[in-house]
Amino acid sequence: xxxxxxxxxxxPLKNPYFRRLWLANIVTVIGAQLTVVxxxxxxxxxxxxxxxxxxxxxxGLVPLVIxxxxxxxxxxxxxxxxxxxxxxxxxIVTSGLFCVQAVLGSANPWVxxxxxxxxxxxxxxxxxxxxxxxxxxxxxxxxxxxxxxxxTVMQAGAIAxxxxxxxxxxxxxxxxxxxxxxxxxxxxxxAVIRLPxxxxxxxxxxxxxxxxxxxxxxxxxxxxxxxxxxxxxxAMVFGMPRALFPEQAHVNFDGPSDGGIVFALLFAAIxxxxxxxxxxxxxxxxxxxxxxxxxxxxxxxxxxIIVYGVAVSLASHAWLLMLIIALVxxxxxxxxxxxxxxxxxxxxxxxxxxxxxxxxxxxxxxxVAGGPRVADTLHGAVAVSVGASAAAAGGGMLVxxxxxxxxxxxxxxxxxxxxxxxEV
Numbered sequence: 261x262x263x264x265x266x267x268x269x270x271x272p273l274k275n276p277y278f279r280r281l282w283l284a285n286i287v288t289v290i291g292a293q294l295t296v297v298x299x300x301x302x303x304x305x306x307x308x309x310x311x312x313x314x315x316x317x318x319x320g321l322v323p324l325v326i327x328x329x330x331x332x333x334x335x336x337x338x339x340x341x342x343x344x345x346x347x348x349x350x351x352i353v354t355s356g357l358f359c360v361q362a363v364l365g366s367a368n369p370w371v372x373x374x375x376x377x378x379x380x381x382x383x384x385x386x387x388x389x390x391x392x393x394x395x396x397x398x399x400x401x402x403x404x405x406x407x408x409x410x411x412t413v414m415q416a417g418a419i420a421x422x423x424x425x426x427x428x429x430x431x432x433x434x435x436x437x438x439x440x441x442x443x444x445x446x447x448x449x450x451a452v453i454r455l456p457x458x459x460x461x462x463x464x465x466x467x468x469x470x471x472x473x474x475x476x477x478x479x480x481x482x483x484x485x486x487x488x489x490x491x492x493x494x495a496m497v498f499g500m501p502r503a504l505f506p507e508q509a510h511v512n513f514d515g516p517s518d519g520g521i522v523f524a525l526l527f528a529a530i531x532x533x534x535x536x537x538x539x540x541x542x543x544x545x546x547x548x549x550x551x552x553x554x555x556x557x558x559x560x561x562x563x564x565i566i567v568y569g570v571a572v573s574l575a576s577h578a579w580l581l582m583l584i585i586a587l588v589x590x591x592x593x594x595x596x597x598x599x600x601x602x603x604x605x606x607x608x609x610x611x612x613x614x615x616x617x618x619x620x621x622x623x624x625x626x627x628v629a630g631g632p633r634v635a636d637t638l639h640g641a642v643a644v645s646v647g648a649s650a651a652a653a654g655g656g657m658l659v660x661x662x663x664x665x666x667x668x669x670x671x672x673x674x675x676x677x678x679x680x681x682x683e684v
Contacts, residue, residue: 293421314640332622426524569653
C-alpha cells in the first residue's frame with residue numbers, strides 16, 4: 261500500500277447530507293468536549309475528590325441506558341429526522357443550563373450532576389438515531405470510510421476541547437465554556453433540519469418494552485456482534501482512566517487543582533492518537549479478518565494504558581520524561597481504539613436490517629458510551645483505595661487478560677471475515 265492508499269477515504273463527503281452533518285460536527289464536537297472536560301474540572305474544583313468526579317459515571321450511565329435503549333425503539337418507529345431535531349434542541353437547552361448554574365455560582369455538585377443526567381438522556385435518544393441514519397445516507401462501499409471520518413472529527417474535537425478548556429478555565433471560569441458549547445450545537449441543529457425525511461424502511465413497531473426486547477432477541481442470533489460489544493466493554497470499563505486525569509495532573513505532575521496544561525494534555529492525548537489513526541485509516545476498508553483486527557487493537561489499547569499508569573507513578577523521579585511517555589502511550593491507545601471502533605461500527609450497521617437498526621444502535625450506544633461512564637465510577641472508587649496510578653495500570657492489565665480470555669471462549673469472532681472485502 262502506498263501513502264495515498266493509507267490516507268482517509270473522503271468519498272462519503274460527496275453526499276450533501278453527510279457532508280453537512282460532518283461539517284457541523286467539526287464545530288459541535290469542540291463545544292461538546294469543552295463541557296466533557298469542564299464538568300469534571302468543576303466537580304473536582306468544588307469537592308477536591310476524584311470520587312465525586314467518578315459519580316459522573318453513575319449520573320451519566322443510568323439515563324444513557326434507559327433512554328439509549330428506548331431511543332433506539334423510537335428510532336425504529338418514527339421519522340428519524342424529527343427525532344434528531346427534537347433531541348438536538350434538548351441538548352441545546354441542557355447545555356444552556358450548565359452555563360446558568362455556573363453564572364449563578366452554584367457550589368452544589370448535585371445540581372451539576374443532575375443537569376448532566378438530563379443531558380445524557382437526550383444524548384441517549386439522539387445517538388442511536390444518528391447512527392441508524394448513516395446507512396440510509398451512504399452506500400455499503402463507503403460506510404466504513406464514513407464511520408472513520410465521523411470518528412476522526414469527534415476525536416479532533418476531543419483534542420481541541422481539553423486544550424482550550426485546560427488553558428481557559430483558570431482565566432474565564434466555567435460559564436464561558438458552557439456558553440460556547442450551547443452556541444456550537446446550533447450548527448448541528450441546522451444540519452439535521454436540512455436532512456430529508458427518514459421514515460423506517462420496513463415494518464414499523466410500536467416503541468416500548470416489547471420493541472426493545474425484540475431488538476435483543478434479534479441481537480442474540482448474531483454472536484459476532486454480541487462479541488463485538490463484549491470486547492468493547494472490557495476495553496472501556498477496565499481501561500479508560502479519564503476520571504483519574506484531574507487528580508494525576510494535580511498530584512503527580514504538580515498542576516493546579518482546577519485545570520492547567522498537563523490536565524489538558526492528558527485529556528487530549530487519546531483523541532490526538534485517534535486523529536492520527538483516522539488520517540491514516542485508508543487500510544480499514546481493506547481489512548478482511550475484522551474480528552482478529554479488533555482483538556489486536558484492544559490488546560494494544562490495554563498495553564498502552566499499562567505503560568501510562570506506570571509512567572505516571574514514576575513522575576516524581578523524571579517529571580518531563582514520564583509525562584512524554586504517558587502522553588505517547590495514551591496516543592497509541594487512542595489510535596488503536598479508533599480502528600477498533602470504526603470496524604465494530606461498520607460490522608453492526610452492515611449486518612442489521614433497517615427496521616431494527618435503531619434498536620441495535622441503541623444497544624451499541626449504551627455499550628460504547630456507557631462503558632467509559634462505568635469506568636469513571638470504577639476508577640474513581642478504586643483510586644481512593646490503591647492510588648490513581650495503580651488503578652490505571654491494573655485496569656490495562658485486566659483489558660489484556662479479559663480480551664484474550666473472551667477470544668478463546670468465542671473463537672468465531674477471531675475467525676470472522678468480511679464476506680466481500682471492499683475494493684477501493
